[in-house]
Amino acid sequence: MSDAPAYGFDTLQIHAGAKPDPATGARQTPIYQTTGYVFRDADHAAALFNLQEVGFIYSRLTNPTVAVLQERLATLEGGVGAVCCSSGHAAQIMALFPLMAPGCNIVASTRLYGGTVTQFSQTIKRFGWSATFVDTDDLDAVAAAIDENTRAVFCESIANPGGYVTDVRALANVTDAAGIPLIVDNTTATPYLCNPIAQGATLVVHSTTKYLTGNGTVTGGAVIDSGKFDWSANDKFPSLSAPEPAYHGLKFHETFGALAYTFHGIAIGLRDLGMTMNPQAAHYTLMGVETLSLRMQRHCENAIAVASWLEQDDRVDYVTYAGLESSPYYARGQECYPKGTGGLFTFAVKGGYDSCVKLVDSLEIFSHVANLGDTRSLIIHSASTTHRQLTAEQQEAAGAGANVVRISIGIEDPADLIRDLDQALAKACG
Structure with a gap:
């Protein structure tokens, strides 16, 4: 949509990222049930694989149906880009993946979904990561828990299961002072009730399985990037600021600017972790978001x-x-x-x-x-x-x-x- 910021939420939840199918005129976004895409020629293929051109290569990375959902969610959340994946739990790992390295930690709210607590307290240890759990209402405790190896603070906007509401802006002030990103799980609130990015969050994650789809049919997750964080301000985030060996020394932040995190999520995260959202799930979620x-x-x-x-x-x-x-x-x-x-x-x-x-x-x-x-x-x-x-x-x-x-x-x-x-x-x- 042109001039998208001029439109209201109710309009964007239906139209953002979508237009009639150019081949058939279909008004609803088609389910592009395909694994691969034909390249125009060898030079086109090389440009895509070198990240010199944006397009479709293979559906583990990008798919037209999923791309519409990504643009719609980024628009509704006020971000610059989004990466959709197979579940909300996948989205949490995808969100942390560009930020973390062995020995790094996150500070997480004590009021989180039980599966998230288990993922952060147990599973991420296998990557050499760790988590410190803090009552995020106690801002002094959050600040005290952040050390030189902390790479993010993680909370839920409206906590599952208790429905407790988080003061995102107050937390963002703490993370800004520490020079690290704030990640907000906005699953329970949705962008209709809460806009974490407008309140200072760096990244937003969703289990699209829940309110966004709204009909209990498919699982999915999403990571939305605000595009506002300076990944090159220090040496804490080398995946985004330092040369990437898999792309001949390309520096994601230097090359892609505000879209660095999103490009990394696709080119590295989906490529190597494979936590891909399938196009039918994206289709069901798009229909859910419309209402x-x-x-x-x-x-x-x-x-x-x-x-x-x-x-x-x-x-x-x-x-x-x-x-x-x-x-x-x-x-x-x-x-x-x-x-x-x-x-x-x-x-x-x-x-x-x-x-x-x-x-x-x-x-x-x-x-x-x-x-x-x-x-x-x-x-x-x-x-x-x-x-x-x-x-x-x-x-x-x-x-x-x-x-x-x-x-x-x-x-x-x-x-x-x-x-x-x-x-x-x-x-x-x-």
Whole structure:
């Protein structure tokens, strides 16, 4: 689209990155189900492989359907470029890959999805990387945790599972002072509710599986680059600032400027890690993004209705939804997330672990699913599933204690959701 910044969010979520297919006139972006692309001639092929020309080589690297999604997400997030990949977990590794080396570390929020905590506390050790977990509400603790080997700070804009909201701008001030990037997982908020780049984030990651696709059909991930970080300001990021042996000494930042990180993600990250998004997944996600703003409005409206009802119920100890005036995050949510604080939160059930299990098993509309961001309302007992690998202390820090269930509020009739919770709570706590 020409002059894209002049258009509103609702227009961009439908049109950004796309145009009618030049060969057929097809209005919807086609699924380019192909592995390879014919080169014009030998010189064209050489230019593509030398990164002297932009184009399509092989679908592990680039694909026209995926390229539309990448441009759309970069536009909605206010970035210069994006790299889509096979899952949200893949996106996290892809985000770190250009920044890290053996002996390097990241500072990560204690309030993260349990699988992310496991990935950062255990799996990345195999690369020689490490993570220090800090309460990102304590900015002094974040600053103190950063050392000479720290290469990024990582947080979630609206944390999974508790729905806690992060002050991205305040964190960005800390990372700016330290000269390192801030990476924000914006999966739960989506660019409709939160724009981390406008608040100072360097990189944004998504599990596109969730709200962006919105229909629980395909997995995917994305890394969006702000294009604002100076990768050559020091020697901490040689993958982007130093000569790259695989490309005859090419320096990514010197050559590609603001797009250095994005080009590296494709030319090195997807080439060598192979965490590729398939074109059909990109197609489903593109269709989901077209209705993102409409769905997020309904998710937020339903969430506040359900959370308000739960808060008044005697069978519930507490509700963590930041949209409630009783929440310690209410003021921050109103300031930083004025369109709403999402559709994800937790509540504690009186009776503890056993009552949570009975509740989950007694629901009829809510589905017991290890996912979130669906049009359907979902529930899970995190302590026995998604956060099972964590210690009791880590579970509590992440907001996933044994007496807590996580719910992802869908776009159904909220009165029906409340009735379903009411009858299930009666069975669980009776």
